[in-house]
Amino acid sequence: MRSILAFGDSLTWGADPATGLRHPASAQWPRVLEAGLVGVRVQADGVGGRTTCRDDDAGAAPRNGAKALPVALSAQMPLDLVILMLGTNDLKPVHGGMALSAQAGMRRLAEIVATFPYKPRSAVPKLLIVAPPPCGPNAAGARLPEESRKLAPLYHQLATELGAGFFDAGTVAQASAVDGVHLDAANTAALGRALIGPVTALLA
Numbered sequence: 001m002r003s004i005l006a007f008g009d010s011l012t013w014g015a016d017p018a019t020g021l022r023h024p025a026s027a028q029w030p031r032v033l034e035a036g037l038v039g040v041r042v043q044a045d046g047v048g049g050r051t052t053c054r055d056d057d058a059g060a061a062p063r064n065g066a067k068a069l070p071v072a073l074s075a076q077m078p079l080d081l082v083i084l085m086l087g088t089n090d091l092k093p094v095h096g097g098m099a100l101s102a103q104a105g106m107r108r109l110a111e112i113v114a115t116f117p118y119k120p121r122s123a124v125p126k127l128l129i130v131a132p133p134p135c136g137p138n139a140a141g142a143r144l145p146e147e148s149r150k151l152a153p154l155y156h157q158l159a160t161e162l163g164a165g166f167f168d169a170g171t172v173a174q175a176s177a178v179d180g181v182h183l184d185a186a187n188t189a190a191l192g193r194a195l196i197g198p199v200t201a202l203l204a
Helices: 028-037 064-075 097-116 153-164 183-203
Strands: 003-006 040-046 081-085 126-131 167-170
Touching: 003 028, 028 040, 028 183, 040 064, 064 097, 064 126, 081 097, 081 153, 081 183, 097 126, 097 153, 126 183, 153 167, 167 183
Parallel strands: 003 040, 003 081, 081 126, 126 167
Antiparallel strands: none
């Protein structure tokens, strides 16, 4: 059985923009992805409000991805692949609101994946960087839609530099008109289906 860590925020957790509750498992993209793979388990670690590397203690749980990722790697290793989809929350004004800052944070997460002391040390997983869908014009939290549209090219540039996989979620999913940030059930399921091909190729 091969193993994948899907590490992200509320988009990975499966937040329903209409209710704030969680989509059923059949519509959560990590579960949809897992269902489309053979002999692979997808471990989903999504926390609402999680950033790439910025402290935010305003929620019920710590939200700094750079501090949480080593814990997740420790708990889930050995891993064949780590999928990182973060950055939307870095666009909140309290965190600077800039896509370049999110790219810098994603770079730090990639460094953590590459240098973590795995057991065995040689068991370094592959990496897939996923750019979240751009925010809508009514984006909650005062996120700037124009900055969110910069995430995909910046993440693609980073993935190319690092030799990592890349996928632009905005090519298959779009933020709900309800809050301009989260995905409805159809869109988050579509993301899971779209990732089956890229993930299969990375695991080959």
